[in-house]
Amino acid sequence: MSENEDKHNHGHSFNPENWRKLESDERRARMDPAKLIQAMALAPDSTVIDIGVGTGFFAVEAAPLCGKFIGVDHSPRMLEIFRSKEAFTTFGNVELLEGKAESLPVDDGVADVVFHVNLFHEVADMEKFHQQIRRALKPGGRLYMADWKAIPTEGGPPADHRISEQKALGILQRDGFTNIGKLDLYEDHYVFSAISG
Template sequence: MTDKRFDPKNADILMDQERRKTLQPEKIIDYLHVTKDDTVADLGAGPGLFTIPLAKRTEHDVYAVDIEPDMLERLKKNAEEEDIKNISLMKNDLENIQLADHSVSRVLNAFVIHEVESIDQAIDEMKRILTPGGYLLLMDWEAVASESGPPLEIRIPSEKMANMLQDHGFDTDMFRPGPEHYAIQAKKRENESIPLE
């Protein structure tokens, strides 16, 4: 449903200083416990607000997944400006991620889950690509009226999102980086595997 999708023409506001100050991406990604040995996927990477600091923490490639080629182009430019070379750009939607099963140990999904057609399918995909015991950090807008952000009617309440993640085999821990946002650190249960066809 394209009317739910953020317009890439407005990508500059995603990287502005005010937003960085509010979201504190370096502090937020601490919750993912990324080490130099982790392989990370940033799903809905946009122009790289979180991708670039993630790439600085690992020696492996960070998979920057976004459906919008314009966003990936901006991310490439932003990474080049900081001389970051360990980012792999992937044009993909979140319901069909072109990564192998159990191929990443960390997944970030920031401010895009409300845009997908099937949230269940997107969560299944995140679970599929994560190693058992791997971490997902999911952030989104709380379902409250605010001056910025997506329309209220497409926002997913934090409790509902936490319950969905638990239903899909994650142990969750929620925190609030600010009054308008929530973040859920979700650990894939060790015994959770992909069902055989």
């Protein structure tokens, strides 16, 4: 892969006005958020960062299981929708930060786990993004990432905006992640776990 091959935003950026799609029953049936969060086996005292937290579809499952939960999103509208959720008011350990995936608004080495879902294909500069994730993780911290498979699916981004599983794996390897494992959790999405090597 050439140095700049993945350095482009595929032109697809999630429109916050479509937020209801993220919370739909159809989505939940195909992508149960509890499956991914259970697979993470979060320690009760762990600090977890969700990049591109959106409406908190995965966050509401993860926050009760960890010590501190940090949600980052560049869209104030998405953060507002998450804040207005009833579940949000029950959490005392959630911090929501407006910020970019490529310049995370967190200190170095704060996170035991970083995860992101359906964000990868929207990121403009993956090398920078991965540097930021590795900076935010504690040594040996874990990354979990999930994104749309490059196959025909109901809903999701157009085919030419998707990043194939094979390409995603290559980018993770190139950017210094190790112990990369594939989790077979969803029909329409690939999921990788990795260590910040």
